[in-house]
Amino acid sequence: MEKLLIKGGRRLQGEIQVSGAKNSAVALIPATILAESTTVIENLPRIRDVEVYEEILRSLGARVERNRGDLSVDATDLTNIPLPNGKVKRLRASYYLMGALLGRFGEAVIGLPGGCNLGPRPIDQHIKGFEALGARVEHRDGAIHLLAPVLTGARIYLDVVSVGATINIMLAASKAKGTTVIENAAKEPEIIDVATLLNSMGARIKGAGTDVIRVRGFREMTGCRHSIIPDRIEAGTYMVAAAATAGEVLVKNVIPKHMEPVTAKLREMGVHVEEADETLLVTGADSYQPLHIKTLPYPGFPTDLQQPFTSLLTRAKGTSMVTDNIYSSRFKHVDELCRLGAQIRVEGRTAVIKGRTPLVGSEVQASDLRAGAALVVAGLMAEDITEIAGLEHIDRGYENLEEKLRHLGAEVWREE
Ligand SMILES: CC(=O)N[C@H]1[C@@H](OP(=O)(O)OP(=O)(O)OC[C@H]2O[C@@H](n3ccc(=O)[nH]c3=O)[C@H](O)[C@@H]2O)O[C@H](CO)[C@@H](O)[C@@H]1O
Numbered sequence: 127m128e129k130l131l132i133k134g135g136r137r138l139q140g141e142i143q144v145s146g147a148k149n150s151a152v153a154l155i156p157a158t159i160l161a162e163s164t165t166v167i168e169n170l171p172r173i174r175d176v177e178v179y180e181e182i183l184r185s186l187g188a189r190v191e192r193n194r195g196d197l198s199v200d201a202t203d204l205t206n207i208p209l210p211n212g213k214v215k216r217l218r219a220s221y222y223l224m225g226a227l228l229g230r231f232g233e234a235v236i237g238l239p240g241g242c243n244l245g246p247r248p249i250d251q252h253i254k255g256f257e258a259l260g261a262r263v264e265h266r267d268g269a270i271h272l273l274a275p276v277l278t279g280a281r282i283y284l285d286v287v288s289v290g291a292t293i294n295i296m297l298a299a300s301k302a303k304g305t306t307v308i309e310n311a312a313k314e315p316e317i318i319d320v321a322t323l324l325n326s327m328g329a330r331i332k333g334a335g336t337d338v339i340r341v342r343g344f345r346e347m348t349g350c351r352h353s354i355i356p357d358r359i360e361a362g363t364y365m366v367a368a369a370a371t372a373g374e375v376l377v378k379n380v381i382p383k384h385m386e387p388v389t390a391k392l393r394e395m396g397v398h399v400e401e402a403d404e405t406l407l408v409t410g411a412d413s414y415q416p417l418h419i420k421t422l423p424y425p426g427f428p429t430d431l432q433q434p435f436t437s438l439l440t441r442a443k444g445t446s447m448v449t450d451n452i453y454s455s456r457f458k459h460v461d462e463l464c465r466l467g468a469q470i471r472v473e474g475r476t477a478v479i480k481g482r483t484p485l486v487g488s489e490v491q492a493s494d495l496r497a498g499a500a501l502v503v504a505g506l507m508a509e510d511i512t513e514i515a516g517l518e519h520i521d522r523g524y525e526n527l528e529e530k531l532r533h534l535g536a537e538v539w540r541e542e
């Protein structure tokens with residue numbers, strides 16, 4: 127079993143290049159199968175979720191090639207093989223195969239998705255959307271069976287603001303007859319990115335990035351070239367790491383607008399953040415104000431960054447509170463942070479973090495992707511060596527984590 131070792135206490139300094147967004151990548155890749163030709167996505171991150179998706183598309187008969195950061199997918203000879211088990215269970219975003227295969231073939235069998243265990247993560251809104259488009263959907267033996275000889279545009283109101291349901295409905299609706307209207311849609315930047323790709327392939331999607339999205343379907347979609355947006359969660363993680371070590375880091379390849387909820391909170395606690403066109407210069411300080419954070423759908427504070435922030439807030443002078451309004455059980459990192467000396471208690475959906483609790487390295491376990499990121503931030507702050515197990519979670523979403531951190535001056539390495 128591999129472990130990540132971090133000798134903490136170094137101020138991070140220098141520049142870092144943010145990779146393409148994981149949550150866009152895992153939707154753009156299945157979107158490519160809507161065209162019976164070749165699509166190239168530029169600047170895809172080399173992370174486990176993307177590799178698993180590449181393997182899934184190959185198993186369906188797509189020709190998938192990597193050329194440095196670019197991924198080319200020729201889905202001309204795709205076959206609609208049922209995928210009730212196996213790799214689909216290794217990532218959350220395998221649910222996009224439902225919308226994409228339904229759009230391409232009018233039927234699909236996909237096992238229930240995996241991904242981070244953060245409490246219940248139902249997909250009822252995805253199914254509500256597919257049914258509204260005319261699909262018959264059955265849940266049998268742990269897999270979702272979808273059948274829709276004809277998909278017809280419909281008006282769909284999402285009861286819960288869901289990134290996955292919004293994108294999944296866009297995928298299927300891109301091939302439907304007529305217009306689909308998604309109301310109470312999610313507004314995350316990744317949704318705009320997917321809509322941009324689908325429009326370049328021939329769909330006509332308007333309103334992505336607002337809470338009403340209109341999709342006019344188009345049967346004949348064609349391949350194109352698309353450049354993915356930067357990963358705002360990866361960028362936020364390095365911003366937090368810079369602040370946590372009182373360092374100075376220039377975060378390159380970001381869309382500052384996407385980072386606003388994060389930048390605002392860092393500034394509120396006393397971190398200096400200077401914006402330019404595509405960069406953010408983060409300068410940490412030796413003392414921080416405590417914060418209250420409440421996660422919300424975009425443009426609110428992202429749930430995917432509350433865990434790394436929890437580690438940072440152990441440095442604040444006072445008590446902070448982090449409330450996760452999206453997931454009921456996203457605090458598995460807390461016990462591990464306490465092993466390092468943090469004093470945090472969880473009350474329902476809120477973590478109450480006592481500030482000024484120095485951390486000391488120990489052996490800890492990442493239970494999910496951003497719990498891993500939180501432990502990395504903690505390890506960078508801690509005295510002595512922190513050993514983090516559970517790297518399979520971290521590798522799902524961070525490209526070249528050690529190299530990037532070493533480039534900033536951190537002492538970090540992997541060991542068997
Ligand atoms: C691959 C991907 O993009 N993952 C992101 C995506 O996950 P994901 O798309 O799974 O998250 P959603 O936006 O769908 O979930 C938001 C909330 O809605 C609930 N819900 C969702 C769908 C549904 O049919 N029914 C329902 O009740 C969920 O349980 C959760 O409480 O958005 C999350 C919220 O920003 C992020 O944490 C994940 O990193």
Ligand SMILES: C=C(OP(=O)(O)O)C(=O)O
Pocket residue numbers: 148217218219240241242430495496523
């Ligand atoms: C929750 C996350 O990922 P996923 O939805 O893929 O499990 C995440 O990226 O923080």
